[in-house]
Amino acid sequence: MEEKQQISTYEGCNFLRQRLVLSSLTGRPVRIINIREKDVDPGLREHEASFIRLLDQISNGSRIEINDTGTVLMYRPGVLMGGRVEHSCPAQRGIGYFLEPLFMLAPFCKKSLDITLKGVTNNKVDPTFDMIKYSLLPVLKKFLVVDEGLSLTMVKRGLPPNGGGIIKFSCPVRRSLKAFQWLECGKIKRIRGTAFTSRIAPTVANRMLDAAKGEFLKFLTDVYITCDNGKGSSPGFGICMTAETNKGSHYTGESLECKEEEEKTPKLPEDVGREAAWHLLEEIYRGGCVDALSQCLVLLFMVLAPKDVSKVVFGPLTPYTMHFLQHIRDFFNVTFKIDEYVEKGVLDEEEQSRTGAGKLLLTCVGVGYTNIGKGQT
Known part of the structure; x- marks a missing residue:
């Protein structure tokens, strides 16, 4: 009876990653019921099951029970082990869906995590590789203090629907963190970014770059955007930018054009560049230290x-x-x-x-x- 009282019970498929990550850190079992129970296709989706398998791969002693219809999940976390791991992510969701929670768990594994993720690196739903690199990585560096052994690299870019991207992430472990007070946001001192294409004429990257720079050169001169022209499995193009302040804060904005929705009229490269700039300007307006x-x-x-x-x-x-x-x-x-x-x-x-x-x-x-x-x- 005592064990039952310690189990946290939730309903529905929303915030599955939040619940499983916090369960893994606290060691508290979690039960999730009524997962899409009334849907035509009930239960866990492929990407959610894949995320659960990933948690099982980086830990030892986890017990996972899923009923026949996939509408009830019982997760008893084990010890976070880390180590060298390879994981293939379903094409329905981007690698960012799996990578974002790893930033929360990796510093608290028993051994340094060295993981290779394969799948879609950029899509319109999940945080892309570029956003995570510009936004989450600086935050993780700030808290780990010593960033030796911390790296996030892209071996190959992969866009939907075929994916084919490869990302490597390694993170050292820490015994404990330090309390901190982060109160100063600072003022924007420079803007950096990457305009990328996949199976598209390289001139498209320059058109996005020029449109995005045109929005920012009205405000400051230190704007530098690189081009990344690749030959992935699927065609597409996009741009991601970060604004850095003199106090070490980063804001990110991006826009992407790829074949996720067939009926939609494709955007012009200039529109994608301007849209990314507006997203970044909105983040700057929202402000804050992150x-x-x-x-x-x-x-x-x-x-x-x-x-x-x-x-x-x-x-x-x-x-x-x-x-x-x-x-x-x-x-x-x-x-x-x-x-x-x-x-x-x-x-x-x-x-x-x-x-x-x-x-x-x-x-x-x-x-x-x-x-x-x-x-x-």
Whole structure:
């Protein structure tokens, strides 16, 4: 009876990755019921089953039970082991779907994680390789302090529907993290990016690049975008850019054109370039010390930090981040204090509106999480 009380029960297929990642870190079993129970095709999808297999690959002693229809999942986490792993990701979702949770788990494995993921590197649904490289990787470097052994490289780019991309990710392990206060966002000092094509004329990359640069050269001169012309399995093109501040914050924006939806009229390269620039400008307007993609990773590291106060300034929270806060409360029993943040020297609302969207100050006390598999810091 006591064991049953410790099992967290959730309903539905939403936020499956959040629940399984937090379950893996806390060691608390989780049961998920009514997974697409009323759908024509009920139960877990191929990419969700693949993600569960990936968790099983990087851990030891996990017990996974799925009923015949796939509508009920029982997950009892084992010990995070890490090591050298290869995993093929289904083409329905991008490699980013699998890579994003690994950034949360990798530092707390017993051995350094060295993983090769194969599949779709860029699509319109999941964080792409470029976004993760520009957004999540700098955040992970900040918290690991020593980035020796930390790398994220793309061997081959793969677009839908055929995929064929290869990404390698390696991450050192840490015994514990340090409490931190990240309150200054800084001002934009430079913009970097990559315009890529796959089985498309290389001139398309230059057209995207020129359109995107045209939007930013109105504001600053340090804009540099590289071209990556490849021969993948599927045709497509896109551009991803990051704005870096003088305080080490990164904001990312991207746009992509590929054959995911057959009926849709294809976009011009100039439209893709401008769209990516507008997405980046929106992230800059939202502000905060990290962009929307990195919010959950920062919150998790704040919770896992020693029993001391950690603070961070965010722009508006995304719905995904709000649900992550609820799951953190469920698994770690940690609640964040959320206040409106006003920058120093900003006197009135009109001046504050010029500095972007409203900012939030999130404060919590860490749980003092220790990686039991790691002998030393």
